[in-house]
Amino acid sequence: MNSSSHLSEDQIDDYLIGDLATGPASHLATCDPCQLRVTAAQAPIASFKAVSLAWSERRSATLPPQPVRAASPAWHRHAAWAATASAALLVGIAVPMTKHDVRSTPVAATAPLAKSLAQPDVMTASVQSAAQRQPIGSRTVAASYSSQDEQIERDNRMLQAIDRELDASVQSPADAFGLVTAGSRSPTHGRNAPVQNWD
């Protein structure tokens, strides 16, 4: 390629794209006018590249970094949903059954039981009112532990009272034969052991 056959516009495009053939490339290496034309063609694109990068860097620097959420395994999400749904289902089943049991028991037999069940509310109210009467500064940790112990003791007494009421109201098959054994004393025997304070 001699000096009379300078690069065409398409060849300059080829050069900018990175696809210039070997012959024109060797000419460009030695031809100053063609190099000037290529430089002139490159300049606006180079300006765009520099200015747009300055713009995006500035915007990236000024915007607060947005946290990218870490990947969470699909099974983990599904397990969480399943656990939540199971808990809701259990609560939904357990609450109506509890209410149904209380309502279906004969009134005469459940009167002492109802009285015993109503007792914790009174106790709780008295504890709450006592706590409200005390200044906030006087509520020490030791006091809270002792009130917890008292509450546990009251609960134990209440459960034992319930146990006794149930024993009195439910007839054992062995009663018909006049047999009284330690093992048949109560169907709930051993169930109402005093609650331990796990704190």
Next chain:
Amino acid sequence: MQLALDANMTNVQVPAERSSSELDDIDALVRTYRPRLLRFVTFSIGDADLAESITQDCFLKAYNGRASFRGDCSVNTWLTSIALNLIRDQQRLQKFRFWRQARATAIDVNDAANFLPSHESSAEARILAREQTQQVQAALVNLSANQRAIFLMRFADDMDLSEIAQTISMPINTVKTHLHRALKAVRAQVGTR
């Protein structure tokens, strides 16, 4: 969208050690690639605010899908391919207005020229750079989506033709054709042709 992304991911193969070291550190990944990716997305769609959202989504998908990143290309190429898929999804869903309609959050690069390194350019050179940038930006508006994306990959991100072909899933000759048309339009706009 997910199918397109997964299909793209499976076509890419990256050395395991590079993916584990570079992709596991999300902070470094964002710090390194965010400006370039934001520029690509912004000038592809013409909406700076939406570009922020897409760029963020791109990093999220890249991080969550890093296990499927096997590849034989650079991380930048892989991120660009994810961004390109997100842009295409947005275009398909028509969730944003295109270049000609975008006005509210249009890109304003006028101030950006002032942030060019002062030791590299005089005040006159910065003014010239700003004018040339505006001309190129105006030319990009009139390109097709593929021409614009390919132009940005080649001249803004310095990707070579094979990388572009891999990213955009086109034969390399098709990429050349798009580039020639885009370059011809841009050079005509800025008056160098």
